[in-house]
Amino acid sequence: MRLLIVGGSRFLGRAVAETALAAGHEVTVFNRGRSAPDVPGVTAVRGDRESEADLERLAGHGPWDAIVDTSGYVPQVVGRSARALAGSSPVYVFMSTCSVFTDWPLRPLADDSPVYACPPDAGPDDGDYGALKAGCERAVDRDFPGRTLHLRLGLLLGPYEDVGRLPTLLLRIADAGGARDERVLAPGDPAYQVRPIDVRDVARFTLGAIEQRLRGAYLVTGTPASATTYGELLQSCIDATGSPARLEWVDGAFLTRHNVAMWTELPLWVPPEDVPWDNDTSRAEAAGLRCRPLRETVADTWAWLAADDGKVRHSYRPNRPHGLDQDREREVLAAWDAEKASGSAG
Ligand SMILES: NC(=O)c1ccc[n+]([C@@H]2O[C@H](COP(=O)([O-])OP(=O)(O)OC[C@H]3O[C@@H](n4cnc5c(N)ncnc54)[C@H](OP(=O)(O)O)[C@@H]3O)[C@@H](O)[C@H]2O)c1
CATH class of the missing domain: 3.40.50.720 (NAD(P)-binding Rossmann-like Domain)
Incomplete structure (x- = not known):
């Protein structure tokens, strides 16, 4: 067509x-x-x-x-x-x-x-x-x-992401043990749900929908079968980049008290009570929506960033600022260490 x-x-x-x-x-x-x-x-x-x-x-x-x-x-x-x-x-x-x-x-x-x-x-x-x-x-x-x-x-990830979410996480983790500290601040709880959708799955659904002559409005987000956790997301980043990163899971309420901005300074991190990911995608699924595992999205996004001997990653500029810089991350982790040492963390 x-x-x-x-x-x-x-x-x-x-x-x-x-x-x-x-x-x-x-x-x-x-x-x-x-x-x-x-x-x-x-x-x-x-x-x-x-x-x-x-x-x-x-x-x-x-x-x-x-x-x-x-x-x-x-x-x-x-x-x-x-x-x-x-x-x-x-x-x-x-x-x-x-x-x-x-x-x-x-x-x-x-x-x-x-x-x-x-x-x-x-x-x-x-x-x-x-x-x-x-x-x-x-x-x-x-x-x-x-x-x-x-x-x-819903929230889109995948190769060529220009917003700055997954690339920021990947680049931080890829730099662990080199340009950045090996210990990486990980927000909240590794069991928090995340359910983004790969742009390529949206593209495939779109073409199928056109061919089926679908009309009207469809909710197209990650499906229950593709739901995963923040822990799995970060582990996929470690596996994709081969990084020696050590994740330090820091309590979400502590991060909020220290004015760490959800979603931007720590991409994709929102406590489940603030953003429910469990939308009802059954209608789109009945029309053919299938979502690949997030692990594959992460691996392919890294392959894109690492392409051309790293030229892509070195010229990468997100549309909006994302991530914590090294000094700020160290400062928050030092405060977290002090809180743990005082016995009031948790
Ligand atoms: N990112 C998410 O998580 C998310 C979630 C939900 C929905 N969405 C939706 O997904 C879409 C994402 O868009 P994308 O940026 O990835 O799309 P894209 O089509 O890949 O890129 C934007 C295109 O628009 C062109 N453009 C911008 N201004 C233009 C103008 N005045 N005249 C002609 N062309 C113009 C740009 O080229 P030039 O600048 O060269 O003209 C570029 O080709 C948006 O509709 C957004 O609302 C995104």
Whole structure:
């Protein structure tokens, strides 16, 4: 089939492009050619999704069997591409997020959980990320009535991750015993659940969903079968990198008292009472969602970072700051040692 990806060069869009090409599909990507090189083998149309003239020119390269929008964040902007491309494809797949649910992250999600009421013509300042993504869904529905597929995605990991979560953990652990201390601060409890999803599994599900002509909205997060623990996540990082790291598990309440930021300074760490990972993915699973073990995601992400004699890892710059620097990690571990010595830890 012929596929148009609006975006397509960084992380999720890149995985969709690679997976589609590997399956023998024809892929057009539309982006400005600024943030990353395109996947070899795609047809690239250069342009800005904010420009109506560029979108009109893009429509001239169609039609396509499906449009997959991986780069939409603002309803007004997404509305422009939906309007310009309404006659170019039977379906518009919008990559959304589980942050569209008002329950997130208060309780586990299901497909029928309530969604933010953001209007389809909202501008960038009319809401936060989750509310605006809900508005984007509505903007697509307006021009593709009955012809949309919204995939409400959970936390994504995998090769080319540009956010900074798994790469930060891998790089910290890879440096243990070399550029960084061998003793690595590990947060909370090794038994804490984590249930991310590999971008390549999202990409595979997306192509299958297009082929099955699915419509509507699907919650697409890690499945119960792919759930694992924070302990397993860090051990997978040690195994992938061959690091001599020694994990020091530090009580979560202690870390909070010492102002260590969950999720950013210690990527993916949130106490289970703060983020429930156990969403109901049964509908997506019935439609073909299968998630690989996290261990495989970790190994492949390391293989990407370590590629080209380490050039990838040395030029890696995440979108947002993640991780603890050496001094801060040492300071927190020293305070933890003192607390343990005083007998009040635990
Ligand atoms: N990361 C997570 O854990 C997570 C969780 C849930 C949902 N999501 C969703 O997953 C998606 C992730 O996106 P991604 O960045 O990985 O997608 P991507 O398609 O791989 O990369 C973003 C693309 O958009 C292009 N782009 C940016 N601004 C543009 C503009 N004005 N005009 C044309 N092209 C433009 C970029 O290229 P140029 O800059 O060169 O133009 C790039 O090709 C997002 O929709 C996000 O909401 C992510």
